[in-house]
Amino acid sequence: MGANLADEVAAEEEPTRIKDPNHVAYSTLAKAAVLRRRILLVSAADLKSKLDAARRELDDALIRLRTVEEAISPTPSAAVIEASPSGQKQRASFSSFVEPKHQGDPAH
DSSP states (O other): OHHHHHHHHHHHHHHHTOOOTTSTTSOHHHHHHHHHHHHHHHHHHHHHHHHHHHHHHHHHHHHHHHHHHHHHOSSOOSOOOOOOTTSOOOOOOOHHHHSOOOTTOTTO
16 A cells, blocks of 8 residues: 555656655645555554554463463363464463353352
8 A cells, every 4th residue: 555655646746747745836646645655654553563562462361371271270171272473382272261150169
């Protein structure tokens, strides 16, 4: 998308041969495309950093889940996540989230 907008700006600058956005005769469409491209690039960078943070949080949560499961049961559960987004091998079961709660158990 960013490359398309750069091409659009170049196509708008070509007929007037004015490449300075501060020039009074600079294309309004080119100005809008430059601004749109800049905003898209900033948004993409922000979303990438949020995705990276979410992947790190997922990796941490999977490790904590595995630690808790290993403490509860020394044998690995049947559900296995082959690889986390970061590529590390992980074992995890979500049985603790779907097991029915015991009514008489104060821990639940």
